Amino acid sequence: MSRRRDPVADPVRVVDERLGAAPLLRKAFHYVFPDHWSFLLGEIALYSFVILVATGTYIALFFEPSSHESVYHGSYAPLQGHVASDAYVSTMRLSFEVPAGLLMRQTHHWAALVFIAAIVVHVMRVFFTGAFRRPRELNWVIGVTMLALAVLEGFLGYSLVDDLMSGMGLAIAYAVAISIPGVGGQVATLLWDGRFPGSDHFWPRLFIGHVFLLPAVLATLIGLHLAIIMRQHHTQFPGRGRTEGNVVGTPLWPGYALRTLGWFFAVAAVLVLLGGLVQINPIWIWGPYEPWQSTNGAQPDWFLGWLIGALRTMPPLEARFAGHTWIPNPFFGGLLFPSVCFGLLYLWPWLEQRFVTRDRRRHELLDRPRDNPLRTAIGAGFFTWVTVVFIAGAADRILVTIGFPYEGQIWFFRIADFVAPPVVALLTYAACRELQRSELHPLRAFAGRRVRRTAAGGFVAEPERGVARE
Amino acid sequence: MIALLGRLLALIAIVRRVLLGRGRGLPAPEPEADPSERRVPADARAEAIVAGLALGAAAAAVAFVVFYVVDADTRLLGLTAGLALALVAAALLVASLRVVPQVTEVEERAQLLHPDETGRAAEDARSAGEGISRRRLLTAAGGAAAAGLGAVAVVPIASLGPSVADRLAASPWRRGRLLVDEEDRPLRVDDLETGAFVTAFPQGADKRDLGSPVVVVRLDPRTIQLRPSRRSWAPLGFVAYSKICTHAGCAVSEFRYPLYQPTSKAPGLVCPCHYSTFDPASEGDVTFGPAGRPLPQLPLAVDGARQLRAAGPLSAPPGPAWWGVK
Numbered sequence: 001m002s003r004r005r006d007p008v009a010d011p012v013r014v015v016d017e018r019l020g021a022a023p024l025l026r027k028a029f030h031y032v033f034p035d036h037w038s039f040l041l042g043e044i045a046l047y048s049f050v051i052l053v054a055t056g057t058y059i060a061l062f063f064e065p066s067s068h069e070s071v072y073h074g075s076y077a078p079l080q081g082h083v084a085s086d087a088y089v090s091t092m093r094l095s096f097e098v099p100a101g102l103l104m105r106q107t108h109h110w111a112a113l114v115f116i117a118a119i120v121v122h123v124m125r126v127f128f129t130g131a132f133r134r135p136r137e138l139n140w141v142i143g144v145t146m147l148a149l150a151v152l153e154g155f156l157g158y159s160l161v162d163d164l165m166s167g168m169g170l171a172i173a174y175a176v177a178i179s180i181p182g183v184g185g186q187v188a189t190l191l192w193d194g195r196f197p198g199s200d201h202f203w204p205r206l207f208i209g210h211v212f213l214l215p216a217v218l219a220t221l222i223g224l225h226l227a228i229i230m231r232q233h234h235t236q237f238p239g240r241g242r243t244e245g246n247v248v249g250t251p252l253w254p255g256y257a258l259r260t261l262g263w264f265f266a267v268a269a270v271l272v273l274l275g276g277l278v279q280i281n282p283i284w285i286w287g288p289y290e291p292w293q294s295t296n297g298a299q300p301d302w303f304l305g306w307l308i309g310a311l312r313t314m315p316p317l318e319a320r321f322a323g324h325t326w327i328p329n330p331f332f333g334g335l336l337f338p339s340v341c342f343g344l345l346y347l348w349p350w351l352e353q354r355f356v357t358r359d360r361r362r363h364e365l366l367d368r369p370r371d372n373p374l375r376t377a378i379g380a381g382f383f384t385w386v387t388v389v390f391i392a393g394a395a396d397r398i399l400v401t402i403g404f405p406y407e408g409q410i411w412f413f414r415i416a417d418f419v420a421p422p423v424v425a426l427l428t429y430a431a432c433r434e435l436q437r438s439e440l441h442p443l444r445a446f447a448g449r450r451v452r453r454t455a456a457g458g459f460v461a462e463p464e465r466g467v468a469r470e
Numbered sequence: 471m472i473a474l475l476g477r478l479l480a481l482i483a484i485v486r487r488v489l490l491g492r493g494r495g496l497p498a499p500e501p502e503a504d505p506s507e508r509r510v511p512a513d514a515r516a517e518a519i520v521a522g523l524a525l526g527a528a529a530a531a532v533a534f535v536v537f538y539v540v541d542a543d544t545r546l547l548g549l550t551a552g553l554a555l556a557l558v559a560a561a562l563l564v565a566s567l568r569v570v571p572q573v574t575e576v577e578e579r580a581q582l583l584h585p586d587e588t589g590r591a592a593e594d595a596r597s598a599g600e601g602i603s604r605r606r607l608l609t610a611a612g613g614a615a616a617a618g619l620g621a622v623a624v625v626p627i628a629s630l631g632p633s634v635a636d637r638l639a640a641s642p643w644r645r646g647r648l649l650v651d652e653e654d655r656p657l658r659v660d661d662l663e664t665g666a667f668v669t670a671f672p673q674g675a676d677k678r679d680l681g682s683p684v685v686v687v688r689l690d691p692r693t694i695q696l697r698p699s700r701r702s703w704a705p706l707g708f709v710a711y712s713k714i715c716t717h718a719g720c721a722v723s724e725f726r727y728p729l730y731q732p733t734s735k736a737p738g739l740v741c742p743c744h745y746s747t748f749d750p751a752s753e754g755d756v757t758f759g760p761a762g763r764p765l766p767q768l769p770l771a772v773d774g775a776r777q778l779r780a781a782g783p784l785s786a787p788p789g790p791a792w793w794g795v796k
Contacts, residue, residue, distance in 0.1 A: 032577040102544045103551070135582050168720050168743055175718035175790030178638075185638050185792040190631035195638055195680055196719060196789070201630075233579050241505035247577045248505050254570040262562030269555035276548005292669055292683035292713050294721040296742040311718060311760060312744040318762025318791060328791035329762040330718050364579060396745065406745060407758055 029253035034236035038129070040263060041122040047267040048115035049222065055108040055275075056157075056211065062098055064090040065160065065207030067200060076284050084288035087162040087203055091283060107275025112154045114271060116303040119147045127348070127379050130367040131235045134360060137349040139228045144345045146221050149214055151303050156210040158281070158301055162203075165281070167289025168298055171196060172311070176334030181327050197291055237366045244364045297396050306386050309393030310337040313413050341386060373432035381425030388416050509572040516568035523561035530554035638794060639787035641681025641712075643768055648673040649686065649710070649778040656777040659706055662688050667725035669713060672780065680789045683713035684768050685722060685739060686778065687750050693737075695752040700785075703769035708778060710768040711754045712788040715741035717761035719790040722748065739765065762791060 016022040033039070066086040072079045074089070075096045084092075094101040123143060126132050132140035155173070159166045174196040178188040191205070192198030233247050242248045250256045274280075286295070300308055310333030319327040344351075353360055356374050369376040391398075392413035399406045452460050534550035537543075599605065649657045649670040657670055666688045671677045691707040703709070715722050720743035728734030738757060739748040746759030754765030766788050769781035787795055 030575060030577065032575050099538060099541055100544075100547055103547045106544070107548075171719040172743060178790055178792040182793055185634040185794055186631075188792070189634050189637070190627065193631045195640075197678055197680075231580065232582070233577070239505075240503050241576060245579055247579060248574065251573055251575045251577075255566050255573055258562050258566035258570060262559045262566060265555050265559035265562060269552050269559055272548055272555055273552035276545055276552055291678050291680060292671075292721050292723075294723045294742050296724060298742060308744070314760045316746075316756050316760050316762050320762070320791075320796070323796050324793050325762075325791045325795040326793075328795075329760050330790060333760070334718075362582070396742075410745075410759075 029251060031230075031252045032233075032247045032249045033252065033256045034234050034242075034247055034249035036237055038125045039234065041118055041125050043260060043263055044267055045115055045118035045122055046222065046226075047264045048111045048118060048271065049218070050264070051111045051268055051271050052108060052115060053215065053219075055104045055111065056215075058104045059094060059101070059108055060211050062090060062094045062101060063087070063160070063207075065203045067162070067197075067203045079284060079287065082288065085162045085203075087160060088283065088288045091161045091163075095284070103272070103276050105275075106278075106280050107272050108157075109280045110274040110278070111271045112157060113280075113302060114267075114274075116147070116150050116154055119143075119150055120303075123147060123345070124379075124383070128367075128369045128376055129235070129237075130363065130372060130375065132349050133352075133363040134349075135232055135362055136228075136235075139225055139232075140349055141346060142221050142225050142228070144342065146218060146225070147345075148342055149218055149221070153210065153214040153218065154301060154303055156206055156214065160203075160206055160210055161281070161283055162289055163281075163283035164286035164289045164293060164295060165283075165298060165300070167197070167291070168294050169300055169304070171291070172308075172330070172334070175328075175330045179328035179331035179334065181331065184328070184331075233364075235364055235366050237368075242365065244362070247364075297400060299394065299397060305393040306341075306390040307334060307338060307393075309389040309391065309395075309413070310334070312395065313389065313392045313410055313417065315414070337389070341382075344382065370432040370435040373429050373436070376432050377425040377429035380428040381421040384424040385417065385421040388413060388420050392417075504576065505574055506576050507572075507574050511568055511570075511572065513568050516564060520561045520565045520569055523557045523564065527554045527557035527561065530557060634794070638789075638792060640679075641784045641788055642672045642675035642679060643681065643684075643780050643783050644672075645780060645782050647675075647780040649684070649770075649780065652677075656775075657686060659708065659772055659776050659778060662686070662708070664688050664690055664707060665727045667727070669723075670710065670778070680714050680719070681712075681784065683721065684710045685713045685725070685750075686710045686770075687725060687727075687737070687739070689737060689751055693751045697753070700753065700767065700769070702771075703767060703781065705770055705772045708770050708772075709750050710770050710778075711739065711748065711750065711765035712768070712784055714789045715743065715746055715761060716763045716765060716789070716791060717741065717746045717759070718743055720744075722746075722765065725750075763795070 012022065012025065015025070064086040068086050069083050070086060070089055072082050072084050072089050072092065074080075074092050076092060079092070091105070094105055096102070126140065126143065155169065159170050159173070174188055174192060177191060178184040180187055189195065191202075193201040193205075234249075236242050236247060236249065239248070250259070299305070311330060312333070314329060314333040316329065317332070318325060318329045352375060356378070357372065367375075392410070395406055395409040395413065398404055398409060454460055530550050530553040534547060534554060537546045537550055602608065650673045651657060651668060651670060654673070656673070657668065662668065666686075668686050670684050670686050671682045675682050677683065687709055689704075689707045689709060691704070694704050694707065694709065696703060711722070713722050714720075718741075720741050722739050722741045724740040724742055726735065726738040726740060726747075728737065736757075737750055739750050739754070740746070741759070741761075744760050746761035747757045748754045748761070748765045749757050754767055756762070756764060763786070766784040766786040768784055771779050771781040773779050
C-alpha cells in the first residue's frame with residue numbers, strides 16, 4: 001500500500017516516533033514573544049556572540065599563541081626584518097597573506113565591540129523597565145556576570161595580538177593585579193609566571209583563557225539565561241489584554257522565527273560590513289610591543305574606557321606605612337571602582353526591594369521609566385557617574401582635538417564625578433514626575449495646552465489631555 | 471537642518487505606520503479585550519519581493535566567492551558578504567511581516583510557586599535525615615572532607631608561578647654596569663647635548679626585564695636638585711631613571727623639555743598611559759597624575775672613555791607598586 005509523501009508531516013512523524021517530541025514541538029510553535037523593539041537588544045548580543053564564535057574559530061586556526069620571537073618577512077614592507085613575537089607575526093600573516101583573513105579578524109573585533117555594547121544597552125533596558133524584579137533576580141545576576149566576563153574576554157582578545165596597544169594594556173593589567181593589597185604580588189606572579197612581561201607560559205595561558213575558558217563559561221551562562229527566560233517567559237509592557245498572568249504577542253511559528261532569523265542576518269550583515277569596510281586595530285601601524293615602548297594618545301577598546309578613565313582621574317594617593325605599600329594606586333581605579341560598579345549592579349534587585357519600592361511581589365508587566373521615578377533617577381545618576389569617568393579616559397584625545405589643557409580637564413572630571421550624578425538624578429526625578437503628571441510622551445504627542453477664546457474675549461485653558469495615573 | 475531632521479523623523483513615523491499598520495498615540499484600549507487575531511496576508515507582491523531579495527542574496531554570495539578566488543581586496547569581500555547577509559535579513563523580515571499569517575496569541579504563564587508542592591518537596595528533602603542521631607558529627611566530618619578536597623584542587627595552582635620572594639624588586643643594574651642603547655652601543659656623554667632624552671639598558675642584560683630600561687636625560691646642571699646623598703648621581707647634568715612607570719608599568723616614553731624657559735613648563739618625564747608626570751630635575755618626583763611614588767633613580771658615573779656607567783643599583787624597586795614596596 002503506497003502512501004503519498006508529505007514533506008512536512010513525514011519528518012515530524014519521524015521525530016515523534018523516536019523522541020516523542022510532537023507535544024514539545026507544538027508547545028514551541030505556540031511559544032509567544034511579546035512585541036517591543038527594546039526586546040531585540042539582548043538578541044543583538046546573542047547573535048554577536050554567534051558571529052564571535054564563528055569568526056574566532058576561523059582566526060584561531062591561523063594564530064600562534066607564543067611569545068617566541070622571530071624575524072618578520074611578510075608582505076608589509078615597513079616591518080621587514082623587524083623582530084616580533086610569533087603571536088604578532090602570525091596575526092600579521094592572517095591580516096596580509098591569508099585570503100579573507102583580515103575580513104574575519106576585523107569582523108571578530110567589531111563583533112566584540114557590538115557584543116558588549118548590546119549587553120550594556122540590554123542591561124539598561126532591563127533596569128529602567130524593572131524587568132529584573134521577582135521572579136527574574138537570578139537572570140539579572142547571570143546577565144551582570146556575563147557583562148563582566150564579556151569585558152574580560154574582550155580585553156584578553158585585544159591583548160593576544162602582542163602589538164604595542166596589547167602590551168600597554170597588559171602592563172596596566174599586571175599593575176592592577178599586583179596592586180591587590182597584601183597578596184597582589186603573588187597573584188600577578190602566578191598569572192604571568194613571574195614578573196611582567198612574564199615567562200613563555202604566559203601566552204598559551206592568555207590564549208586558553210580567551211578561546212576556551214571564558215567562551216565556555218559565557219556559552220554556559222547564555223544557555224542558562226535563555227533556559228530561565230523560556231521557563232519564566234518574557235515580560236511585557238501593559239496593553240490590550242495583557243495581564244500579570246499571560247503573554248500576548250507573536251508565536252514562534254512562523255512569524256517570530258522568521259523575524260528573529262532575519263534579525264540574526266541583519267546583525268551579521270552589519271558586523272561583516274563593518275569588518276570589511278571600516279578598519280579596526282591596524283596592528284601594523286602600532287608595531288610589536290617591547291616593555292620600554294609606549295605611545296601617546298593610546299586608547300583601548302571602548303569597553304575599557306571607563307577603567308582607563310578611573311586610573312587617570314585618581315589622585316596620586318598610595319597608602320604606604322610600616323614598610324609596606326598597603327594600597328597601591330592602581331587598586332582604586334582598576335579594581336575598587338569596577339568592584340563598586342558591579343557590586344551595585346549585582347545587589348540592585350535586593351537594594352530596590354528593601355529601600356526603594358518595598359515590593360517583593362511577582363511582576364510580569366513592565367514599568368515605563370517614569371513609573372518608578374526613584375529607580376530611574378538612581379539609574380540615571382549611576383550611568384552618569386560611569387560615563388563621566390569614561391569621558392575622562394578620553395581627556396588626551398579631547399586635548400588633541402579641542403585643545404582643553406589636560407591637567408585642567410582631569411581636575412574638572414575629578415569634581416564632575418561627584419557633582420554630575422546627583423544633578424542628573426534630580427533632573428531625571430523631576431522629569432519622571434512631570435511625565436507622570438501630564439501622561440504625555442515627550443516626542444510623540446502634543447505637549448502643550450489648548451487655549452480657547454471665549455465669547456467675551458477672554459482666554460480659557462482647556463483641561464489637560466490624558467488622565468493622571470494614581 | 472532642524473527642519474530636515476523633523477522631516478526625517480516624520481518619514482520614519484510614516485514608514486513605521488505603513489510597515490506595522492498601526493497608529494501611535496491612540497488611547498490605550500481596555501485591558502480585558504482579547505487581543506488574539508490571525509490574518510492571512512495573501513500578498514503576491516510581497517512574495518515576489520521576498521523572492522527577489524533572496525535571489526539578490528544568492529548573486530551577492532556568488533560575487534563573494536568570485537572575489538575570494540581572485541584574491542580581491544578585503545573591502546570587496548566584506549561588501550559582497552555583508553550584502554548577501556543583509557539581503558537575506560531583508561527577505562526574512564519582509565516574509566515575517568507580509569507573507570506568513572500574522573498571528574497574535576495569548577499564552578498563559580507557567581505557575582512558578584506551588585504552595586502545596588514546596589512544602590512537600592521540603593519534607594521530602596528533610597526525610598533523608600530520618601533516624602540519624604549523630605547529625606553534627608556527620609556534618610563536621612563531611613565539611614572536613616570537602617575542605618580537604620578543596621585544598622587538593624586548589625593547591626596545585628601554586629605551580630603556575632614562582633614564589634614572589636625578591637623577584638619583583640630585582641634589577642640587573644650594578645655599580646660599573648655600562649649603559650647601552652637599543653643597538654647595544656655604549657652611551658657617550660659627548661654625543662648627548664643638554665635636553666637629550668634616550669633609552670638605555672644595562673650592557674648584556676635582558677632588555678625585556680622590567681628592571682632593565684632606564685631613561686637618560688641631560689639637563690642644565692644648575693637646575694638639578696638632589697638630596698645630599700645623591701649629589702654625585704648626576705655627572706655633567708646627566709640623570710637616569712627607571713623607564714617603567716611606578717603607577718601602572720607602562721614605559722615613560724615622553725620627555726617634555728622647555729624650548730623657551732620663561733613661559734614653558736619645567737622639564738617632565740611623562741607616561742602616556744595615564745599621564746603620570748615626573749620631574750627629572752628633582753629625583754623623579756611626581757608632579758602630576760596618579761603615580762604614588764617617584765621613579766627609581768639610577769646613579770650615574772662617567773668613565774675614562776667618557777661613557778656612562780651605573781654608579782650603583784636603582785634607588786627603589788622598579789615598576790608598579792605592590793605590598794613589598796617600602
